[in-house]
């Protein structure tokens with residue numbers, strides 16, 4: 496698998512003009528790169544408006560609901576996302592766990608719904624107990640999730656995001672991140688890609704991939720600065 500660099504714009508920028516500007520600058524800056532995949536996850540209102548014609552850039556969403564349609568005010572379904580050309584969806588980000596009180600079971604239902612619609616869920620965890628049982632090896636400690644998605648689990652991606660590193664400017668050390676990656680991998684019943692997220696910047700990006708062995712990165716703050724994000728992509732591409 497090609498390394499995956501996911502830009503999580505969170506609740507930014509605050510205007511469509513700003514979103515277009517950021518997207519177009521990133522697009523220009525990485526147009527010659529072929530050996531990795533970049534996923535841009537803007538806020539929902541910009542998903543259908545930013546114009547993507549570059550094959551290495553894929554669209555991602557920052558969340559989705561678990562039902563397809565119906566009386567669920569304010570929710571966005573995987574079917575709607577798929578229809579807009581979205582391929583990836585971040586699920587269970589720690590900020591959603593914190594501000595929207597998302598619990599593991601809700602998160603697992605979202606993963607199931609996303610898979611059913613052919614989206615690739617990026618499940619964010621900061622500790623091993625958050626891994627659902629359907630991704631764990633048999634015989635190990637069971638996760639808290641009773642669901643059994645029927646859909647193939649090959650499409651799930653894990654993002655290890657230690658809480659202390661998210662948005663703090665204090666990234667996890669390469670050694671500790673590597674240990675966690677290995678510990679997570681040991682628990683998994685499939686060969687699922689594991690990304691690192693938490694204060695990634697152009698200085699440390701390459702080491703998480705090259706030294707700590709992650710299959711890619713989830714980038715928050717640094718993805719809002721086009722030049723910094725382009726540097727991250729280039730540094731990983733040259734790793």
Ligand code: PGA
Pocket residue numbers: 503656660661662663664692693694695713714715716717
């Ligand atoms: P950060 O955010 O890069 O700003 O630390 C990462 C994330 O929340 O996914």
